[in-house]
Amino acid sequence: MEPQEHLSLALVQFNIEWESANSNIEKIEQLVSDLPGEVDLIILPEAFNTGFSISSKDMAEQPDGKTVQWMKDLSIRKDCAVCGSLFVIDGGCYYNRFYWIEPNGKLLFYDKRHLFSLGDEDKLFTRGKNQLIIDYKGWKIFPQICYDLRFPVWSRNVHSYDLLINVANWPASRKEVWKTLLKARAIENQCYVAAVNRVGVDGNDVEYIGNSLVVDAKGIKILKAHHRETVEAISLDYHSLRKFRKKFNTLKDGDDFILSI
Secondary structure, eight states: OOOOSEEEEEEEBBOOOTHHHHHHHHHHHHTTEEEOOOSSSSEEEETTTTTTSSSSSGGGGGTTTTTHHHHHHHHHHTTTTTEEEEEEEEEEEEEEEEEEEETTTTEEEEEOSSOOGGGGGHHHHHOOOOOEEEEEEEEEEEEEEEGGGGHHHHHHHSSSEEEEEEEEEOGGGGHHHHHHHHHHHHHHHHEEEEEEEEEOTTTTEEEEOOOOOOOTTTEEEEEEOOSSEEEEEEEEEEEHHHHHHHSSOOOOOOOOOOOOO
């Protein structure tokens, strides 16, 4: 399938209510109610329905739980794909799971590979084993969750993906790391990077200031969300990406490696 020339994204950056799925769903509904025109994809942050609360297993939903059902409904109503991560229990194991849902009913998911051991995420959750490459409107999209961003081997563009998506709860104290790594992943993989973070202070008194970004393949910021609740829309140009890769193709000179799953 020939890629759609432009892919329009809506990045939803908001203050996630601690452990309150209903409140967060209501807030997202309000934020996306005034989307400027049609979009192809709505991107929500990591743990968008609860915040990064790993102290209680009660926060995890079934794979087909109410939040996923709501995502399906939103996708149909907005006639676009919807993605973001939430905590689920599946087969007796707990996962920080990225869901991708399209209006035609297509559902894909990716389980977070790199669990944030400094915050005890690894004590509750099972790490994912498989990468996911999404084919959407001819674009190849590679999803990540927060801490995955720090690991370039996992991000290595061996699948010729065009867009890397990172959904996060990335603290304000490490804001410069966030911005630097997003640029690095875009440059080394010659792709667009779209990263959605949250704002506010969570139930663990961790502060977040957003800085949701979209970066092009040259590492240039083409969208930055300020430190507030907002929905930011942007259109990505496939032609310019293809032209740049053809003119300055560094991917072909990369080293071979085997990723240990």
